Amino acid sequence: MRRRPRCCLVVARRGVGGGRRRRRNRSPSKGYPVNRPNVSRAGRAFREDGYIVFRQVFSDRQIELFRELRDAAVRDWCFANGTTDRPLVVGDLLERYPRVMLGVVTHATLLDFAEAIMGPFVQLDSLVLFGAQPEPPDRRGRPVCWHRDRFGFFPPGTYTRPLTLICFAYLQPMTDEAGPLRVIPGSHRNRVGIADDDVEHPHPEEQLIRTHPGDVVAIHHNLLHSGTHNVSAAERQFLGISYTLTCLGTRDDTFDGPNCRALAETARRTHDRRLLRLLGHDDTISERQNTGFTAPDEIAWSAWRAEDDAHAKEASNERAAVDHARRMLK
Incomplete structure (x- = not known):
């Protein structure tokens, strides 16, 4: 199979101003x-x-x-x-x-x-x-x-x-x-x-x-x-x-079937807050969605990502074992 290049993004660029323009077909x-x-x-x-x-x-x-x-x-x-x-x-x-x-x-x-x-x-x-x-x-x-x-x-x-x-x-x-x-x-x-x-x-x-x-x-x-x-x-x-x-x-x-529940339980065991949120289990929502919002969002977002990374490191051995098992089972 041919090797694929790295993932790229494409950004659309338009002219400035509010006028209408001719439809582009590509x-x-x-x-x-x-x-x-x-x-x-x-x-x-x-x-x-x-x-x-x-x-x-x-x-x-x-x-x-x-x-x-x-x-x-x-x-x-x-x-x-x-x-x-x-x-x-x-x-x-x-x-x-x-x-x-x-x-x-x-x-x-x-x-x-x-x-x-x-x-x-x-x-x-x-x-x-x-x-x-x-x-x-x-x-x-x-x-x-x-x-x-x-x-x-x-x-x-x-x-x-x-x-x-x-x-x-x-x-x-x-x-x-x-x-x-x-x-x-x-x-x-x-x-x-x-x-x-x-x-x-x-x-x-x-x-x-x-x-x-x-x-x-x-x-x-x-x-x-x-x-x-x-x-x-x-x-x-x-x-x-x-x-x-x-x-x-x-x-x-609902992501509430047996496989999704098992994914969530494993995410909790490995301290994977990101995956838990993805599956509908956000244990930090009360605190993080009610901060007072007195500073730009990006400041808090960066701090919370760092907190989540530190929390995940506490279970790094468990996470490595899970990742290894999943690679073997694919």
């Missing part, structure tokens, strides 16, 4: 490596545009495995429901496939970025595999429906911290036939509205995100976005990860 190609020193740079770009593209987060083999897992989960769902009609979404993936999905939701590129823009309060809200069936050719190039996601609101004209970060890992090249994701850059903070009659029509300021398998698009929950109708010969598939703030609780998944 996403920018410039990227740079993403690692801890560059997380703040990625955060600045995200605050400006409301989305970011991370290139080649997942390997070819992982993408192939995601397709296989969707097919297996769909067949199980159809069997249980006594139907041959394929569901649009299958969830509970961390419970179903912990050996695969734990590494997905804790991927350093994604989780480091989520914590950089949301603070050390990141909880997993949902983990799904989505598949849209092919549609008639006359729907080519048409948005499915422009919208902002759950917890959204009409922007006040300035940036606000996302309540949810949504990540899309598309499992096929996002061609015109497959139907690329469409976004309106800056609409997470700017007062951009769309009339009811126009929610299924292209927007003059839209950006079409043409990704390849392995790339991940992360968007602010308040960013106006839409899918595009799939007119290819196959399902339009993506792995979707939704991270939310721990104070909001979960809406799509």
